[in-house]
Amino acid sequence: MKIGKDLVTGLDRYVTSWKSTDDPAPGEYVDLVDSHGYPQMLLFRNSSIVFSSGPWNGLAFTSSPSNKPTLYYTFEYVINQQEIFYKYELKNDSMPTRVVLKPDGVIEQLIWIEKSHSWLLYLTAQLDNCDRFALCGPYAICNINNSPPCDCLRGFEPRYPQDSTADWSTGCVRRTTLECNQDGFLEFSGIKIPDSRNSWYNETMNLEDCKKMCLADCNCTAYSDLDVRNGGSGCLLWFGELIDIREFSQNDQNLYVRVAASELDKTRRRKRLALIVVMSAVVATFILSFLAWFSIKRRKRRRGSEIQNDDIELPLFDLVTVTSATENFSSANVIGEGGFGPVYKGILPSGQGIAVKRLSKYSGQGIQELKNEIVLISKLQHRNLVKLLGCCLEGEERMLIYEFMPNASLDYFIFDPSRKAPLAWKNRFEITMGISRGLLYLHQDSRLRIIHRDLKTNNILLDSDMNAKISDFGLAKVFGADQVEGKTKRVIGTYGYMSPEYAVDGKYSVKSDVFSIGVIILEIVSGKRNRKFRHLDHHHNLLGHAWLLWTEGKALELMDECLKEPFSESQVLRCIQVGLLCVQKLPEDRPTMASVVFWLGNEGLFLPQPKQPGFFIERNSMESTESTDKVCVSNSASITVLEPR
Structure with a gap:
């Protein structure tokens, strides 16, 4: 694909969005190369800039969080007297890829997976609100x-x-x-x-x-x-x-x-003070380091064995078996990419499908998250939790071996117009019940009391029968019998699913997970993402929109428009009400998971009236003016890092 400007003829080559998913007429968004100053890619909504790639630095645009090369294609940015253009080329012609500018302005990069005969989201340009x-x-x-x-x-x-x-x-x-x-x-x-x-x-x-x-x-x-x-x-x-x-x-x-020079002086004074503190710390560390040397050496020898302790009840897979199952970790078998590293599909000699989560040396997570996930999942057994089959800890390799989920994750279905249509209300309700039962088990019925902390549609996997299974316990926390709340200075999770008290103050509890499942329930009902939700009449997120409809007595308007088959209105309304009860602003107002499961599974109950949800604040609207005519190259696509499958 090639986007740019011909400096001889003055013609632009750019990408424009469709008006809607069903209407191929030019939409509001245009992605093009801007030649003012040092060229960069700009995304316009009509005549207003909504996203910038930043300048090209020789390896990538500076809006990209990483300059590392990709597995599938190469980038090139050319500036000369004749033209300015950006293009990418496939490294492997057997794996087609395409770029789509969606009607909502999201730029997506998709790759074709031959084994599943489907397009897989590989990257998205816009990562978050920043x-x-x-x-x-x-x-x-x-x-x-x-x-x-x-x-x-x-x-x-x-x-x-x-x-x-x-x-x-x-x-x-x-x-x-x-x-x-x-x-x-x-x-x-x-x-x-x-x-x-x-x-x-x-x-x-x-x-x-x-x-x-x-x-x-x-x-x-x-x-x-x-x-x-x-x-x-x-x-x-x-x-x-x-x-x-x-x-x-x-x-x-x-x-x-x-x-100004005075600002540099302030910085130098701060650095001198920091140097004094560091030198003092170095002296103290030197004294302590000798005493700790044997302990450190011992821990290095036990790097692999420190995970294989008596608390873990899992079989170990040898590296040869895993390598063979994944065809030597072939790029064609990559089914996801998360903070932990790549996830590969594999087939054991017995014919069983597996998903191999391999710790990357560039991973944002590390050995502690790996150990956390092994320790937790090895002690958990529930039909609505993904099953950890074992792990591989040979040499420098650190891998988790899961059961393979042929239907990928929940977000793969409910947010894609072509895939969510066959997902009937009966399926959606059963998925909602499955997630709720799995979370109830974590909070109340398991051997450990677990706070997941990163519950989202990406982490809800679906088996061949569309049964929901909660996955990814790398950020989970174990609570003691009398512990009610924890607090951290390092807030990690996913915006849009985080509760207000966790996102703002770092406080987490079972009620933090309850907030997350409330968001998921409303997303399942509506088929829309909370953070990307847009409405013509207001600028609230999905939670705010659901609350407005509820207070106006129009809650059924929240339902996904693709749900045409007969369904129980009372069941849909009950799900919306439970979802709104879960996302209430104050943790003490939210129900426990025991109440959520009971309310969802029983007709005719009297449920409390929900209070205002968290983050009920209107976002700033993006100004829009008249669009200008451009020459279009293609209409398709967006760029996001995949979560593990």
Whole structure:
């Protein structure tokens, strides 16, 4: 696929969305190469920018959280006097791929899986709310794990501090006025490089000359390498305000932002203080390290065996068996990719299908999450929990072996127009009951009291009979008999399914999981994602929309429009009511899972009236104006990291 601009003829090659999934007329969204300043990919909704790829750094666009090459295709970005274009080419022609710009503006990359004869979502460009263009305003940075997600760059402060808890559209201003020749630069790493429409670039300069050129021009606000390959080369200068910056821990391109000399002095003082603290810690650590040496050496020897302790009741698979089952971990057998690493489909010599979850050395998770998942699932047995068959712990390999789920995950069905149509209400209700029973078992009936902490449609797997099974216990926590609540400074999970108290304060309990299942129930009924929900009459998420319909006596309008077969209205209404009871703002107002299962499974019961749901706040609408005519290349597709199957 090739998108770009012919500088000789002036013609654009771009992608446009359909008007709807059923109407191929041009829609509101257009994805194209913008040639102002240093070229970048921009996604427009009519004439408003809603997403920017960021500049190309030689390996990838800076909106990508990783510069590592993919298994299936190569990227190329070309800028010369004749044309500017971006394209990708398949590494393996036997695995077709396509890019689709969906009617809702999401850009998706899909690959064709021959064995299942279906398209599989491989990547999505827009990862989360921080990908909304210029969400945090000038000189601010977005971190989706913070609440609120916006904060000022070092050396800057909110333009209007009184609005900084909710509205960041005005961004930040300098704490100290620039003095031109007396200024310096602060270094920022692990970020998406700012919008480059007001920039200048040179491919041959080095970074030091780039710095001198920026310092000599009082209007220059930042500089960076143009290309990060081979130690960095080229020069990219920004003029004017810096916008559309977000944090990415794996991005290799550093940004140097102009600040007053006094701000550099403050930074140096902080570094000196930090150095004193570090040196003191080093001395103390040196003393303790000798005492701990034998313990550390012992732990290294037991790296594999520390997982194989008496608390684990699982068989061990040898590496040869797993390698053979997955055809030497063939890329054609990859069925998912999560924070843990790739997931492979395999077939044992007995003919049994397996899913192999292989810990990657680049994984965001590690040995502790692996051990956590093994210890927990080895002690859990329930028809609505995915079955862990064993593990492989040979050499440096760390793998979990699960039963294979031929129908993938719940989100694979209910959010896809072509797949959810055959999913009748009877199936959806049974899936809802299955998830509820599985969660009740975790909270109350298992040998351990488990808080899942990452319950979402991606982690609900479906077997050949469409029975729901809860999976992925890497983030789960075990509670003692008398423990009611836990708290963490490291909030990990999925926005849209997190309860307010966990997302904001790091507090988790059984009621956190109850909130998550409430979101899932409403998504099952409506066939729509909570976080991506859009409505013409308001800007609430799915929870807010369901609440409005409930208070207006129109709750049945929440039902997925593709559900045409006969169904029990009272059963649907009961599911909606239970879902709303589960997502109430305060944890103490939410029911226990015992109540949820009882209410869902029994007709004619009197249920409490739900109170206002969590996150009942209208989101800012995206301004839309008239669209401009463009030349279209194709109409299809979006880019997201897959969860394990």
